[in-house]
């Protein structure tokens with residue numbers, strides 16, 4: 267049971283304990299005197315700083331009905347959202363308060379308090395319609411606040427719901443031969459709905475039987491049989507509420523205090539001064555919102571963080587300001603592009619940071635380098651999949667792959683150069699004594715060649731024993747020995763101890779040794795290439811696996827969206843049948859079938875294999891291709907230099 271008495275102090279502690287949360291609400295969307303909507307910088311910046319998933323609760327309803335007061339209770343505070351005690355409407359635009367979620371660790375509860383609807387002084391119902399529409403689009407729970415009873419006037423005042431079909435588009439392009447409007451799909455993306463009735467004084471009884479708050483709401487939403495304008499006017503808002511908001515809840519609140527004088531001082535009254543029953547209902551209401559309000563998700567199921575919510579606010583407000591109708595699909599595409607681009611950068615940083623450490627160790631073996639490359643690229647892809655979504659043609663994954671490949675091939679080249687330098691320096695050092703002997707003419711006498719060969723073989727042996735020479739050890743040795751070939755030949759020529767025949771044989775041996783060294787170099791290269799290819803194969807398999815998991819997760823979220831819609835439509839259909847609205851029930855059948863077919867069509871891994879895999883396959887060639895291009899470029903520039 268929700269302990270209401272202790273809430274304000276708990277709430278205050280909640281807010282104060284975490285600096286990124288706000289001590290008071292701020293304006294998020296301004297509604298200027300000309301009825302133009304603007305996103306306020308301060309509000310947007312606060313959302314930008316929230317990287318946690320958000321649960322968004324918005325309150326809408328006629329002006330002066332106690333909305334701001336109720337929102338303060340949800341924030342666990344006595345004051346915050348400004349209340350008005352006159353008949354003039356108080357809240358303008360949409361105000362926001364972000365607090366730590368009291369029940370979901372690691373989540374932020376975003377409370378959106380909206381401008382009261384139907385203010386006669388404003389006289390612009392279109393503007394009201396947009397405020398209502400934004401509250402629906404941005405929240406995961408919509409609280410509709412009204413006063414008195416849920417009579418026909420109260421339901422009629424909710425005509426904004428019926429207008430949603432004109433104010434919200436799901437797809438950017440019209441689907442031909444679609445019989446029913448897009449609004450049949452609203453159930454998949456709309457928030458859950460809670461109707462709050464304030465100052466309710468009647469007994470909850472229908473035909474002499476006690477009913478619950480929810481039963482009361484459902485009773486008020488019952489359709490009437492019959493035809494004609496009057497009947498359809500009566501039924502339309504009810505039908506829309508039922509169709510768009512299948513998950514409904516109702517709370518009836520009694521008067522908070524008994525005297526009129528206290529009514530305008532509610533903000534400063536302590537809980538002990540409020541009516542016990544009012545406190546109890548408030549407690550139940552807060553508990554329900556905290557426990558049942560879902561995390562905000564985009565169409566397609568992607569979880570919305572504070573930062574994404576801020577972007578969403580901007581996209582929708584900009585669309586409305588430019589005279590267009592907000593479109594769920596467009597918003598998702600714009601957001602996905604931005605997020606995917608950022609995901610590529612974040613993932614690339616993971617790879618680059620890791621490789622920076624490797625760079626400090628060069629030269630290293632190809633085994634170690636490829637192993638690190640494989641590990642870091644797997645980490646980068648998993649970082650990428652954390653933030654990216656709807657990268658259906660792997661367009662952004664490809665960008666990441668390209669960037670990773672460029673880093674990797676650069677590193678491969680740096681490693682080769684480091685190895686070359688190390689090996690050359692090593693050989694140069696090892697040959698110091700030989701050079702001196704050469705200068706002193708020690709090899710220019712009879713038996714000099716044997717002496718030279720013995721010294722050279724000892725150096726080669728010592729060179730081979732030296733560890734961590736990197737990937738160019740044999741190649742550098744080959745080059746070095748080749749460079750020294752004329753020197754060995756001239757020593758051989760000068761050696762009088764040897765007969766001409768022996769000299770010829772030794773010369774042949776020298777040639778054979780060089781050839782053998784060349785083969786060693788080629789073997790070294792072959793092993794390097796093989797290892798790189800193997801790594802690319804394993805890396806590709808890992809990438810496919812991670813992308814498949816990501817794809818399955820997104821698919822599952824979409825299926826859950828459809829399941830929820832099917833379930834609610836079946837419920838609605840059953841109710842229609844029960845209440846004798848046979849035609850309406852039959853109409854629903856088509857919507858249900860359409861959803862079921864869509865669900866069936868996107869089932870299984872087939873789509874991934876047929877649709878996503880073709881985009882992933884060419885990626886396996888990327889590193890070898892890039893390497894080939896680079897080595898061609900290298901030999902070309904070498905040729906030019908010559």
Ligand SMILES: Nc1nc2c(ncn2[C@@H]2O[C@H](COP(=O)(O)OP(=O)(O)OP(=O)(O)O)[C@@H](O)[C@H]2O)c(=O)[nH]1
Nearest residue numbers: 329330331332333334335349350355356357382532
């Ligand atoms: N009778 C009554 N008055 C309330 C209740 N809750 C708050 N009030 C008082 O009603 C007045 C208006 O409350 P607000 O919370 O500012 O109402 P609002 O719906 O946010 O008003 P706008 O922002 O102008 O649309 C204040 O004086 C509140 O103290 C309630 O449950 N019953």
Ligand SMILES: [Mg+2]
Nearest residue numbers: 333334356357
């Ligand atoms: Mg208000």
